[in-house]
Amino acid sequence: MASHGTRGRGGRRPTLEEVAARAGVGRGTVSRVINGSPRVSEATRAAVEAAVEELGYVPNNAARALAANRTDAIALVVPEPETRFFAEPYFSDMLRGVGAELSETEMQLLLIFAGSDRERRRLAEYLAAHRVDGVLLVSVHADDPLPDLLGQLEIPAVISGPRSSAETLTSVDSDNFGGGRQAVEHLLARGRRTVAHITGRLDVYGAQRRVDGYREGLRAAGHVVDERLIEPGDFTEEGGRRAMTRLLERCPELDAVFAGSDVMASGARQVLREAGRRIPDDVALVGYDDSAIARHMDPPLTSVRQPIEEMGRAMIELLLNDIADSRPAVSRDLERRHAVLPTQLVHRTSS
Amino acid sequence: MASHGTRGRGGRRPTLEEVAARAGVGRGTVSRVINGSPRVSEATRAAVEAAVEELGYVPNNAARALAANRTDAIALVVPEPETRFFAEPYFSDMLRGVGAELSETEMQLLLIFAGSDRERRRLAEYLAAHRVDGVLLVSVHADDPLPDLLGQLEIPAVISGPRSSAETLTSVDSDNFGGGRQAVEHLLARGRRTVAHITGRLDVYGAQRRVDGYREGLRAAGHVVDERLIEPGDFTEEGGRRAMTRLLERCPELDAVFAGSDVMASGARQVLREAGRRIPDDVALVGYDDSAIARHMDPPLTSVRQPIEEMGRAMIELLLNDIADSRPAVSRDLERRHAVLPTQLVHRTSS
DNA sequence: AGGTACTGTGGGAGCGCTCCCACAAGTGAT
DNA sequence: ATCACTTGTGGGAGCGCTCCCACAGTACCT
Numbered sequence: 001m002a003s004h005g006t007r008g009r010g011g012r013r014p015t016l017e018e019v020a021a022r023a024g025v026g027r028g029t030v031s032r033v034i035n036g037s038p039r040v041s042e043a044t045r046a047a048v049e050a051a052v053e054e055l056g057y058v059p060n061n062a063a064r065a066l067a068a069n070r071t072d073a074i075a076l077v078v079p080e081p082e083t084r085f086f087a088e089p090y091f092s093d094m095l096r097g098v099g100a101e102l103s104e105t106e107m108q109l110l111l112i113f114a115g116s117d118r119e120r121r122r123l124a125e126y127l128a129a130h131r132v133d134g135v136l137l138v139s140v141h142a143d144d145p146l147p148d149l150l151g152q153l154e155i156p157a158v159i160s161g162p163r164s165s166a167e168t169l170t171s172v173d174s175d176n177f178g179g180g181r182q183a184v185e186h187l188l189a190r191g192r193r194t195v196a197h198i199t200g201r202l203d204v205y206g207a208q209r210r211v212d213g214y215r216e217g218l219r220a221a222g223h224v225v226d227e228r229l230i231e232p233g234d235f236t237e238e239g240g241r242r243a244m245t246r247l248l249e250r251c252p253e254l255d256a257v258f259a260g261s262d263v264m265a266s267g268a269r270q271v272l273r274e275a276g277r278r279i280p281d282d283v284a285l286v287g288y289d290d291s292a293i294a295r296h297m298d299p300p301l302t303s304v305r306q307p308i309e310e311m312g313r314a315m316i317e318l319l320l321n322d323i324a325d326s327r328p329a330v331s332r333d334l335e336r337r338h339a340v341l342p343t344q345l346v347h348r349t350s351s
Numbered sequence: 352m353a354s355h356g357t358r359g360r361g362g363r364r365p366t367l368e369e370v371a372a373r374a375g376v377g378r379g380t381v382s383r384v385i386n387g388s389p390r391v392s393e394a395t396r397a398a399v400e401a402a403v404e405e406l407g408y409v410p411n412n413a414a415r416a417l418a419a420n421r422t423d424a425i426a427l428v429v430p431e432p433e434t435r436f437f438a439e440p441y442f443s444d445m446l447r448g449v450g451a452e453l454s455e456t457e458m459q460l461l462l463i464f465a466g467s468d469r470e471r472r473r474l475a476e477y478l479a480a481h482r483v484d485g486v487l488l489v490s491v492h493a494d495d496p497l498p499d500l501l502g503q504l505e506i507p508a509v510i511s512g513p514r515s516s517a518e519t520l521t522s523v524d525s526d527n528f529g530g531g532r533q534a535v536e537h538l539l540a541r542g543r544r545t546v547a548h549i550t551g552r553l554d555v556y557g558a559q560r561r562v563d564g565y566r567e568g569l570r571a572a573g574h575v576v577d578e579r580l581i582e583p584g585d586f587t588e589e590g591g592r593r594a595m596t597r598l599l600e601r602c603p604e605l606d607a608v609f610a611g612s613d614v615m616a617s618g619a620r621q622v623l624r625e626a627g628r629r630i631p632d633d634v635a636l637v638g639y640d641d642s643a644i645a646r647h648m649d650p651p652l653t654s655v656r657q658p659i660e661e662m663g664r665a666m667i668e669l670l671l672n673d674i675a676d677s678r679p680a681v682s683r684d685l686e687r688r689h690a691v692l693p694t695q696l697v698h699r700t701s702s
Numbered sequence: 703a704g705g706t707a708c709t710g711t712g713g714g715a716g717c718g719c720t721c722c723c724a725c726a727a728g729t730g731a732t
Numbered sequence: 733a734t735c736a737c738t739t740g741t742g743g744g745a746g747c748g749c750t751c752c753c754a755c756a757g758t759a760c761c762t
Contacts, residue, residue: 013481015748026712031750039710058480062422063748065413066717082450086443096433103469108482111462118454129409130364131459366718377742382720392740414718417747 014055023051034059073108074134074319077123079144081115089292090308094138094160097312105320107133114146127153134158134319137169142203156322158315162338164205170322170337172314174306176206179343180213181220183258183286183304186345188221192256192284196229198243198268200260207235210260210288229254233264240267248275255283256351262287262294262303269297269350284351300348307341314339365406374402385410424459425485425670428474430495432466440643441659445489445511448663456671458484465497478504485670487511488520493554507673509666513689515556521673521688523665525657527557530694531564532571534609534637534655537696539572543607543635547580549594549619551611558586561611561639580605584615591618599626606634607702613638613645613654620648620701635702651699658692665690 020030025044032040033048040048051057065071076098078085085091095111102109110132114123127135127149134156137146140163147169150157162171180197187195197214200207215225231247233239240259244267247254257272259265265287269279277283279299287294290305318339371381376395383391384399391399402408416422427449429436436442446462453460461483465474478486478500485507488497491514498520501508513522531548538546548565551558566576582598584590591610595618598605608623610616616638620630628634630650638645641656669690 016750017748020712027749028712028751029710032711035750041710044710056479058476060417060748061480061482062413062416063717064750066411066417066719067748067750069717069750071413082443082447086437086440092433092437099433099464103473108461108477110459113450122454125409126459128407129412131412367720368718371742378719379721379742380740383741386720390740395740411718414747415720417749418718418720420720420747 013060014057016057016059019048019051019055019057022055023047071131071133072106073110073132074102074136074316074323075110075112075126075132076136076138077112077114077146078138079114079120079141079146080139082113084115085113091138093308094312097309098136098316099312100309101313101316107320120146124149127155130155134323136160136315136319142205154326156319156326158319158322160311160315161204161206167205167338170318172311172318172339172341173206174311174343175340176209176343177213177216179288179304179306179345180210180258181217182213182343182345183288184214184217185221186302186347187256187258187284187286187351188217188223190284190351194226194229194251194254195256195258196231196247196251196254198231198233198240198247198257198259198264200233200235200264202232204235207260214258226251233260233267235261235263237263237267240264241271242267244268244271248272256285257283258286258288260288262289262291262297262301265301265303265350266293266297269301280349280351286345286351290346294346294348297350299350302348302351303346305344305346307343310341314341364411365408367408367410370399370402370406370408373406374399422482422484423457424461424483425453425487425667425674426461426463426477426483427487427489428463428465428497429489430465430471430491430497433464435466436464441640442489444659445663448660449487449667450663451660452664452667458671471497475500478506481506485509485674487666487670493556505677507670507677509670509673511662511666512555512557518689521669523662523669523690523692524557525662525692525694527560527694528564528567530639530655530657530696531561531609532568533564533694533696534639535565535568536572537653537698538607538609538635538637538702539568539574541635541702545577545580545602545605546607546609547582547598547602547605549582549584549591549598549608549610549615551584551586551615553583555586558611565609577602584611584618586612586615588614588618591615592622593618595619595622599623607636608634609637609639611639613640613642613648613652616652616654616701617644617648620652631700631702637696637702641697645697645699648701650701653699653702654697656695656697658694661692665692 016030017027020027023030025048029040029044030048033045076095078091099109112123114120135150137157137159140147140159140161142163147157147159151168157169159167159169159171161173184195195218197211199211202208211230218225228250231243233243240263243264244257248271257268259268265285269285272279272283279285285301287301287303290303294301294303318337367378367381371378374381376399380391380395381399384396427446429442449460463474465471486501488508488510491498491510491512493514498510502519508520510518510520510522512524535546546569548562550562553559562581569576579601582594584594591614595608599622608619610619616636620636623630623634630636636652638652638654641654645652645654669688
């Protein structure tokens with residue numbers, strides 16, 4: 001009921017119809033102009049644009065959404081409590097990439113936390129109401145029902161970190177396999193002979209792929225993979241400590257450790273210290289994630305960096321594709337629906 | 352799982368009309384039920400609710416927005432680059448309060464950064480299109496054109512930290528006057544005699560109020576305010592350093608300093624150290640904001656805490672009021688449009 | 703000459719709601 | 733019995749767009 005508009009007649013916001021009247025054209029033509037259709041002559045376009053300018057016309061979004069059955073909004077869903085969101089640079093990096101890519105478009109980004117049960121219920125309603133055209137899902141746990149819900153509702157969605165090699169949702173991932181391999185190759189190249197690996201939780205697909213990369217790195221260099229050198233961790237510091245303890249007992253001769261995450265590397269470092277092994281002199285250590293921990297560790301930790309910001313950009317790109325495709329029923333290019341971005345080894349003094 | 356909700360198969364979503372048919376009532380009645388109108392008999396309500404459940408009906412938001420001329424969304428506008436948003440706990444605290452209060456309602460929160468010129472242009476368009484019912488403005492600089500734009504567009508808005516005592520927008524603030532006074536009273540109560548004050552930028556209203564509180568604290572205790580003890584800073588660490596240097600030159604006999612922000616207190620601390628003054632033995636130090644800096648300073652800094660989360664809640668409360676009032680033209684209760692929340696002194700070892 | 707294919711344009715028919723007026727039925731006072 | 737309310741209900745009339753069909757005009761074939 002508000003009255004507004006920079007130069008609105010009588011305070012009401014001008015409608016498309018009024019613009020059409022002023023420009024001396026039909027409604028359809030104005031619609032074509034403001035939506036950038038090419039099927040409009042130059043002269044007409046100019047006339048309409050002038051009328052838009054004079055009246056200070058701004059399209060009514062609700063009417064648009066209703067008529068076109070779209071919302072021009074996508075949601076970034078964070079299935080974590082807010083505190084983690086602010087604490088971990090992963091999310092802000094991701095948000096930066098997403099925001100940058102999205103600013104090229106008219107799309108709007110909604111940030112939705114779904115950490116608590118209550119928030120999740122709200123989210124489910126939200127999605128059921130189709131209030132967004134698509135969803136970006138970051139940091140999803142293996143048993144999360146959210147991806148399936150999205151599938152059922154047929155809402156385009158892109159997930160960061162596929163849940164398996166048979167991920168049904170469009171996904172973006174970093175090259176965990178390549179990252180694992182890079183870590184091993186780096187250690188071997190620096191003259192290490194016995195490289196152990198502390199894995200992440202193996203029900204996380206990415207962790208599994210890092211193990212695969214580790215194996216491949218050894219094999220490609222002509223080494224035989226010694227299973228005793230692989231010890232499962234769980235992404236926690238304590239898990240890293242336990243794993244490192246076992247590895248030292250089992251293979252005291254090891255001279256390098258590749259940990260599946262910086263946090264586990266930190267746990268491993270403590271155990272190595274206590275055992276009197278110097279880093280990197282006696283044992284070289286490589287982590288994964290290139291997080292703040294890596295930079296602040298003593299000694300600074302060599303780590304495999306994932307291009308999080310680029311992953312964010314890639315997610316948007318894929319999602320916009322999916323959204324565009326989902327309107328006319330176009331067969332989707334399945335090969336292009338799983339992007340994998342390269343990792344990079346950041347060398348510091350721990351190796 | 353029973354067959355409610357989630358019509359699978361991308362099929363059409365049920366409309367209000369279909370719910371009405373199923374429940375054997377008219378469209379208007381269903382609308383009344385889903386909007387919680389009291390003018391519906393118990394029996395009818397139950398029938399409609401059953402139909403809603405059976406069909407898995409969810410209102411179409413766009414249609415609602417178009418017909419009712421509202422969006423059920425409000426924007427939290429942060430006129431800062433994203434990096435600051437993530438770096439400062441101020442914003443996450445605020446967001447927590449806002450989110451908590453908002454989760455009681457059907458309203459949706461949009462987080463909008465307006466740090467760059469480009470982002471600001473986008474925001475202006477966004478607001479012109481009336482895509483939100485109201486706006487929360489945090490951390491606004493004195494010369495920011497945003498508040499005026501909001502006024503012109505007649506969009507309800509609440510600002511955190513009024514720009515002056517004559518703020519036109521609805522505002523929420525912490526009691527800067529009381530906070531300043533508390534700091535001084537605390538220092539005097541602990542036996543200090545000569546309390547200096549490093550102010551914030553005096554074109555920031557809140558900083559000015561802290562100075563007023565400082566004066567009042569001294570006066571109320573029977574002290575004469577010595578203007579030589581007041582030195583302007585600019586909220587930066589370097590500014591704190593400069594101010595402290597001057598104060599020491601001018602009044603070497605001072606035995607307490609109240610800094611208008613923790614960051615400036617940190618600068619002051621360095622200068623005091625270099626001058627060989629011990630904290631708190633020789634000089635007691637009190638900051639403002641109770642930020643992470645305060646907790647991590649050596650020695651931990653006594654500081655005045657602002658109830659940021661509660662401020663967020665209060666902002667939502669006021670905004671929702673404004674939005675409700677702006678629909679029927681009700682005269683607003685001007686007295687209630689400027690909330691001031693109490694501050695609290697957090698005592699640590701620096702005083 | 704007619705046929706075929708475009709390009710550019712106007713406007714009808716909705717999209718799914720809310721608002722509001724009309725009206726039936728019930729209640730109590732006259 | 734009438735009147736004056738109140739309560740509950742149905743449904744018409746939009747809200748401001750997009751989609752799509754119809755059709756005039758032009759161009760280039762047979």
